[in-house]
Amino acid sequence: xNHYPLWKNLLIAAIIVIGIFYxxxxxxxxxxxxxxxxxxxxxxxxxxxxxVEAALKAESISYKRAELEDDRLMVRFADADTxxxxxxxLHNAIKGDYIIALNLAPTTPGWLAVFGAEPxxxxxxxxxxxxxxxxxxxxxxxxLSLNSYASELRTLLRDEKIRYKKIQVGTDSVxxxxxxxxxxxxxxxxxxSQYDQLEIESMEDGAIPSVTVKLTEVxxxxxxxxxxxxxxxxxxxxxxxxxxxxxxxxxxxxGRIVVQLPGIQDTAQAKKILGATAxxxxxxxxxxxxxxxALNGRVPANSKxxxxxxxxxxxxxxxxxxxxxxxxxAASTLDQNGSAAVSITLDGKGARAFSNITRDNIxxxxxxxxxxxxxETREIDGVMVKVRRQIPEVINVATIRDQLSKKxxxxxxxxxxxxxxxxxxxxxxxxxxxxxxxxxxxxxxxLGQDNIDQGFNSVMIGFVFVLIxxxxxxxxxxxVANLALAFxxxxxxxxxxxxxxxxxxxxxxxxxxTVGMAVDAxxxxxxxxREELRIGNSPQASINAGYEKAFSTIADANVTTLIAAVVxxxxxxxxxxxxxxxxxxxxxxxxxxxxxGTRAVINLIYGHKNRPTLSI
Amino acid sequence: xxxLKEQTNFNFMGKRKIAALFSLILIVIAIASLVTQSLNFGxxxxxxxxxxxxxxxxxxxxxxxxxxxxxGFENAIVQNxxxxxxxxxxxxxxxxxxxxxxxxxxxxxxxxxxSTPIDVRRAEFVGPQVGEELTxxxxxxxxxxxxGILIYxxxxxxxxxxxxxxxxxxxxxxxxxxxxxxxxxxxxxxxxAAILAIIGYSLNDTIVVFDRIRETFLKVRKGSSEEIVNRxxxxxxxxxxxxSITTLLVVISLFLFGGEVIHAFAIALILGIVVGTYSSIYIxxxxxxxxxxxxxxLIPVExxxxxxxxxxxxxx
Numbered sequence: 001x002n003h004y005p006l007w008k009n010l011l012i013a014a015i016i017v018i019g020i021f022y023x024x025x026x027x028x029x030x031x032x033x034x035x036x037x038x039x040x041x042x043x044x045x046x047x048x049x050x051x052v053e054a055a056l057k058a059e060s061i062s063y064k065r066a067e068l069e070d071d072r073l074m075v076r077f078a079d080a081d082t083x084x085x086x087x088x089x090l091h092n093a094i095k096g097d098y099i100i101a102l103n104l105a106p107t108t109p110g111w112l113a114v115f116g117a118e119p120x121x122x123x124x125x126x127x128x129x130x131x132x133x134x135x136x137x138x139x140x141x142x143x144l145s146l147n148s149y150a151s152e153l154r155t156l157l158r159d160e161k162i163r164y165k166k167i168q169v170g171t172d173s174v175x176x177x178x179x180x181x182x183x184x185x186x187x188x189x190x191x192x193s194q195y196d197q198l199e200i201e202s203m204e205d206g207a208i209p210s211v212t213v214k215l216t217e218v219x220x221x222x223x224x225x226x227x228x229x230x231x232x233x234x235x236x237x238x239x240x241x242x243x244x245x246x247x248x249x250x251x252x253x254x255g256r257i258v259v260q261l262p263g264i265q266d267t268a269q270a271k272k273i274l275g276a277t278a279x280x281x282x283x284x285x286x287x288x289x290x291x292x293x294a295l296n297g298r299v300p301a302n303s304k305x306x307x308x309x310x311x312x313x314x315x316x317x318x319x320x321x322x323x324x325x326x327x328x329x330a331a332s333t334l335d336q337n338g339s340a341a342v343s344i345t346l347d348g349k350g351a352r353a354f355s356n357i358t359r360d361n362i363x364x365x366x367x368x369x370x371x372x373x374x375x376e377t378r379e380i381d382g383v384m385v386k387v388r389r390q391i392p393e394v395i396n397v398a399t400i401r402d403q404l405s406k407k408x409x410x411x412x413x414x415x416x417x418x419x420x421x422x423x424x425x426x427x428x429x430x431x432x433x434x435x436x437x438x439x440x441x442x443x444x445x446x447l448g449q450d451n452i453d454q455g456f457n458s459v460m461i462g463f464v465f466v467l468i469x470x471x472x473x474x475x476x477x478x479x480v481a482n483l484a485l486a487f488x489x490x491x492x493x494x495x496x497x498x499x500x501x502x503x504x505x506x507x508x509x510x511x512x513x514t515v516g517m518a519v520d521a522x523x524x525x526x527x528x529x530r531e532e533l534r535i536g537n538s539p540q541a542s543i544n545a546g547y548e549k550a551f552s553t554i555a556d557a558n559v560t561t562l563i564a565a566v567v568x569x570x571x572x573x574x575x576x577x578x579x580x581x582x583x584x585x586x587x588x589x590x591x592x593x594x595x596x597g598t599r600a601v602i603n604l605i606y607g608h609k610n611r612p613t614l615s616i
Numbered sequence: 617x618x619x620l621k622e623q624t625n626f627n628f629m630g631k632r633k634i635a636a637l638f639s640l641i642l643i644v645i646a647i648a649s650l651v652t653q654s655l656n657f658g659x660x661x662x663x664x665x666x667x668x669x670x671x672x673x674x675x676x677x678x679x680x681x682x683x684x685x686x687x688g689f690e691n692a693i694v695q696n697x698x699x700x701x702x703x704x705x706x707x708x709x710x711x712x713x714x715x716x717x718x719x720x721x722x723x724x725x726x727x728x729x730x731s732t733p734i735d736v737r738r739a740e741f742v743g744p745q746v747g748e749e750l751t752x753x754x755x756x757x758x759x760x761x762x763x764g765i766l767i768y769x770x771x772x773x774x775x776x777x778x779x780x781x782x783x784x785x786x787x788x789x790x791x792x793x794x795x796x797x798x799x800x801x802x803x804x805x806x807x808x809a810a811i812l813a814i815i816g817y818s819l820n821d822t823i824v825v826f827d828r829i830r831e832t833f834l835k836v837r838k839g840s841s842e843e844i845v846n847r848x849x850x851x852x853x854x855x856x857x858x859x860s861i862t863t864l865l866v867v868i869s870l871f872l873f874g875g876e877v878i879h880a881f882a883i884a885l886i887l888g889i890v891v892g893t894y895s896s897i898y899i900x901x902x903x904x905x906x907x908x909x910x911x912x913x914l915i916p917v918e919x920x921x922x923x924x925x926x927x928x929x930x931x932x
Contacts, residue, residue: 125877133746267739268720275716377715437716438743446670447737447877454875462869466862473858506806509881512870513813516863517820523862524824527855534623553827556772557820563764564816568809571757576809583813 002543002607004600012600015592016487022494025112025119030104031064031076032083034090035245037099044071048094055093061086074105102263103245120496123504123578124441126455128448129262130270133439134235136255137375137388141227141433142172142220149198149213150174153191162187165208172215177208184209197222224255230432232257237428238273257435267442275437277373278422279324279430280410282354285365285397286315306369308394309412316367316394321357326350330426332419333409340419341411344426355405362403368396368410370422373434388434455508462512463489466519474526476615480601481522484593488518491589492582504578514586517561521594524550526616539614543606547599554595558587628849628897629842629905635898639787646794655797658804661751663744665707665718668737669726674700680726687725698876702737709744716741754808758789761815773826774914776907781822784900788818788891795887806881814888817863821856821896828852829901833914841910845901853897860893 004012036052038044049066052075056063063086064076075090077083083102090100104127106119124131150169153176157164164187165177178184184202188211192200197219201212215223232249235257239247248260264270286303291313294305303315329345346354358366371392378387396412413419443451466485470478492511496503529546537545562584569580606612659666677694680703684692689707697704707718719739727734742750762782769778789811796803828848836844867889871882 135743135745268717268724271716271720375714377709377712379711436743437741438746440716440719440739440741442719442736442739444735444737446735447668450875451877454873454878458870458873458875461873462866465865465869469862469865505878506809506881509806509870509874509878512866512874513817513863513885516859516866517817519862520820520859523855523858527852527858531851553824556823556827560765560768560819560823561816563768564761564812564819567757567761567764568812570760571753576805579809579813583816 002540002599002603004603004607008596009600012596015491016597019487019491019494021112021115022117022498023490025106025108025117026493026497028107028109028119031078031107032080033074033076033103033105034083034087035072035074035101035103036090036094037072037101038097044068044073044098048073048098051094052090055089056086059085059089061089074103076105099240099243101243101245118497118500120493121500121502122452123502123507124260124262124448125443125505126448126452126503127262128443128445129260130264130267131439131441132259132261132271132274132437133252134257134259134274134435135438136224136228136231136257137434137436138224138227138255139171140373140388142215142223143169144227144433145215145223146170146172146174149195149215153213156190156194157187160187160190162190174213175205175210176213177205177210181209184211187211227432228255228257231435234429234431235259235274235435238424241424241428242270242273256438263445265445267440271437271440273421273424275435276421276425277371277431277434278425279371280327280422280426281320281324281369281371281392282322283316283320283367283369284357284361285367286317287365289315291315306367306392306394308397309414314367314394314397316369321366322346322350322354324426324430326353327426330423332416332423334416335409335411339411340413340416341409342413342419342423342426343407343409345407346405351406355403358400358405359403361400363399363401365397365399367394368398368412369393370395375434375436386436451505455505459508459512459515463515466515470519470522474522474616476605477522477526477529477598477602480598480605481519481526481594483601484522484597485515485518487597488586488590488593489515491593492585495585495589496582501581502578503582506576507578507582510579510582511586514583514590518586518590518594520557521550521554521590522598524554525595525598529614529616533614533616539606539612542614543602547595551595554591558591562587624850624853626850626853627846629846629901632898632902632905636902639791639895639899642791642794643787646790646797649794649797653797653800655793655803656800657751658802659706659740659742659747660805661747661754661803663709663742663747665715665722666738666740667705667719667722668697668702668739669705669723670702670735670737671730672701672732675703677703680705683726683729684722687721689722689725692722702876715743750805754805757808757812758815761812762786765815765819769823769826773830774909776904776909776913777826777830779907780900780903781819781826783903784822784892784895785815785818787895787899788814788888791891792884792887796884801883802880804880806878807884810881810884810888813885814892817885817889818892818895821859821892822900824855825849825852825896825901826904829904830914833909833911841905841908844911845905849897849901856893856896860889864889 036044036048049068052073053066061082062078064078066073066075075086077086087100087102108118146169150167153174154167162183163179164183165179168175176187178187188200188202191198191213197216199214199216203210203212228251232251236249239249239259239261244261244264246262248258250258252258259274261270286300289300289303294300294303294315295313299305302318304318306314306316308314326346326349327344328347331343333341333343335341369392371390373388373390375386375388378385396410413422467482470481472478474481489511492514525546528550529542532542532545533539565580565583565587569577569584606614675696677696681692681694684694691708691710693706695704696702705722707722709715712718719741723734723736762785765785766778766782769781792811792814796807825848828851829845832844832848832851836847864886867882867885870878871886874882
């Protein structure tokens with residue numbers, strides 16, 4: 001007699017019920033929605049809800065409902081056209097303080113949502129969107145940090161009245177040359193006592209007694225991780241400015257950042273904004289020296305040669321009055337002549353410094369330098385390498401008429417588009433180190449939909465073929481296996497939904513493969529039962545022996561497949577991971593449904609009979 | 617219904633020399649092709665740019681090529697993808713101001729020459745550095761999977777079985793790669809995933825057969841090793857074929873209905889399943905036999921449970 005104890009049957013029933021429950025949300029569709037979340041100033045609260053509702057009513061746009069979720073407001077619409085119209089309306093109504101983005105809101109009914117049941121996430125290849133892998137230029141980050149140490153050292157040596165000849169910043173070190181060995185030795189002891197993040201080594205640079213200052217291993221690591229973290233923050237800010245619903249910005253490895261922007265259409269704009277390194281510097285113009293002399297190689301010690309947009313050279317002071325990091329707000333506007341301008345608001349520290357310098361320099365000219373760093377791919381000795389160039393351009397020279405402080409305007413930009421992009425970049429903050437896009441995968445919305453349809457179809461068709469095949473070959477046992485197979489699919493979907501994993505096209509392929517492999521367990525069992533029957537064992541004993549003997553084989557076979565799947569997951573970049581995840585889940589659930597699930601049903605059908613005729 | 621009526625009695629191992637020769641020839645061809653013309657690596661591994669665009673009208677590839685050539689994209693490879701409306705454009709890593717923006721430039725160039733809107737179905741860019749890393753990691757992944765399996769099978773069975781299963785795996789992977797090389801089918805990241813899945817699948821088959829060989833060795837008292845392996849292969853034959861057929865059914869459905877993007881993946885799986893089924897019968901068992909496995913190797917060592925015996929054998 002083959003009976004499962006009551007608890008085992010109940011356990012199986014419970015797992016099936018829970019599985020169906022958590023798989024259910026996937027059957028409900030999505031509503032096109034507009035998502036409003038807090039920007040720089042705004043807060044998402046009930047006041048915003050009524051403001052949004054009023055704006056929509058004023059334009060007589062009908063919406064399904066507006067609901068507050070955590071820190072965002074979702075307004076649902078009946079169709080995509082209304083959604084697009086509403087986005088424009090809201091953009092005009094509450095512009096500036098809020099981020100407005102298109103999104104899809106799942107229509108999971110309340111009785112499911114209460115228990116945390118949600119549909120699974122669709123990957124970018126299914127819903128459309130962009131995936132970027134960005135690499136942070138760590139050499140540049142280190143160089144930046146060395147530059148700031150160099151200027152600190154200048155101040156320190158000056159304060160300590162130690163005469164130095166020169167301070168030179170190299171790729172991984174700062175070299176300081178002194179007038180005498182005594183000066184060098186006292187500088188060495190002062191620097192090493194004040195900076196434990198610097199490594200100091202004395203040497204002779206030609207005949208000049210010098211020291212090489214390097215970052216320690218620990219400081220190098222810190223610099224790198226700080227640059228990475230800061231870049232992630234900046235990228236998040238910039239993406240918010242672009243208005244993307246549910247973006248992902250994540251660290252990958254030691255120097256890379258993954259950015260995923262679902263549903264974005266204009267990738268050119270996204271690339272330009274995300275990778276942009278543009279920032280501003282304000283410098284005083286050196287009008288005491290002649291530009292021509294400088295062009296001939298006689299650049300004054302405290303000045304540096306720059307170029308204007310039209311190519312004319314100009315001499316500017318080496319000292320920077322103000323950098324972009326003190327800018328807390330920037331907006332594109334038009335100046336009194338109607339040409340593009342950016343109005344700028346400084347933070348307290350920046351405003352104080354700026355007002356002091358401008359007060360002392362009323363009547364003198366000041367220049368605004370627009371700095372962009374470009375990376376180019378060049379072939380050097382047969383190898384493709386990236387070359388980075390800093391391109392500083394003087395966009396504007398103006399005489400300081402008044403003491404400037406917190407708010408002012410800069411002009412001299414080419415177009416309103418340039419003004420808008422610059423304002424956006426200044427608002428979102430500069431990157432701590434330049435980044436490069438090293439990988440891009442964009443899937444258009446039409447291909448995304450095709451992928452969903454084709455993926456779904458191929459799973460269904462393959463599935464139906466297997467069902468028919470199994471039913472013909474193993475009759476009642478085949479039908480039981482089919483039942484298990486169907487629940488296997490339900491359980492995979494339920495697991496993916498519960499863990500909020502992301503389903504990708506390769507993930508669907510993984511499910512297809514699992515369907516094929518799940519059958520294998522049943523084939524093994526059923527063939528064993530047939531064998532046992534052939535050698536004359538009783539039906540009940542055959543069923544029992546079939547399951548017992550096949551078990552270790554099934555376990556071995558699945559463990560080895562699991563090894564391959566786990567390796568895939570570990571190796572995983574994006575899409576491959578999706579395949580590995582569904583394969584791993586599929587192996588786990590198929591072990592359960594194909595062995596315990598079918599056994600329970602077979603027991604229910606044949607278990608109570610004394611000598612049943614097995615339909616196998 | 618039964619696939620094979622009653623018990624079969626094929627003399628698989630009688631043809632083991634022919635099978636070995638056949639596989640050897642296939643492997644030599646595969647290696648020769650891999651060495652001479654390598655694989656047609658996709659941009660996932662080489663780096664570069666790939667753009668799939670859909671036109672509303674039927675496309676004229678020559679015209680598109682000319683347009684791109686005039687805009688300075690001399691190295692562009694242009695071909696139809698799936699239908700006459702879809703075009704796939706590939707660009708290698710070239711000198712440029714900004715590699716990541718090439719795809720946008722290409723689309724803008726094509727759109728400027730065309731009156732109706734062009735739909736960008738997908739755009740992919742992989743930097744040369746990333747491609748190199750993927751190639752390295754992909755090779756490592758395959759190696760790790762093989763080592764992990766080798767260890768597991770050694771623990772569960774015996775070292776000869778472990779070697780047999782790995783020989784079969786290498787055989788399957790080499791032949792699949794060989795077909796991709798011979799016909800210059802594009803080898804991208806999804807194909808690599810398929811090959812790793814094949815490793816898992818082929819092993820699945822091999823393990824089932826090995827399990828039966830071990831069982832038969834322990835059960836059947838008489839008969840040569842060759843006869844015993846034959847018996848085990850016949851016992852599992854119906855299962856081996858059933859599983860291969862059902863798995864093939866779903867993978868063929870993936871090939872036919874899964875869309876163009878997943879074609880190469882499906883082809884690799886179909887190849888792998890066919891070769892894997894063959895190898896678990898002819899190659900894995902063959903290797904085990906060739907290494908002279910016998911009944912004595914498989915009988916579990918009887919453990920001495922008598923705790924009263926000292927190490928030197930004396931009893932107190």
